[in-house]
Amino acid sequence: DVKVTQSSRYLVKRTGEKVFLECVQDMDHENMFWYRQDPGLGLRLIYFSYDVKMKEKGDIPEGYSVSREKKERFSLILESASTNQTSMYLCASSFSVGLSGTDTQYFGPGTRLTVL
């Protein structure tokens, strides 16, 4: 069974802290994605990666960076957390290399991050 796991379901951090959100997939997928989800704004893509060490900016990359050193693991980094980064963060993976219309994304359960 397909599985995407995220390191924490809930996380509370303070303004200015460096925050790491980890995502692991066990499906040997090429693509991995990081989204944030806020009420009324739907899913917004932060970054995606189509290969190890490769990344592309999504719609809202400002204030975030990512790291993909191994195929199965994709990390989202908040260099200096701010209160406006309080949100639900969702990780996903998919089979294809790059964006494909016929691809299916598999999502993790999400991390609810609160920045105080």
Place this chain on the structure above:
Amino acid sequence: LAKTTQPISMDSYEGQEVNITCSHNNIATNDYITWYQQFPSQGPRFIIQGYKTKVTNEVASLFIPADRKSSTLSLPRVSLSDTAVYYCLVVRNAGNNRKLIWGLGTSLAVNP
């Protein structure tokens, strides 16, 4: 500007058929349409995908007219467990124009 638009919310009753329409006026030739379902405290999960005409699986049907400027997700005989948020997604992968175009989601409430 590429955009997908869907109703914010819908109400239905158990046993009824529910149709949720997504508008994607600027859809491009190679774009596909995918629908996802999301329950509270979970990530979205794939329901159905299509390019044109009609696609049906064990969960839903997807109707796409010839001009492909909209698509309709059809859920037959809904139950309380179909209460969820439904997202429409258009994937664009055309050279340097690579983009995931998500709708804002339709919150479906199924009542007894």
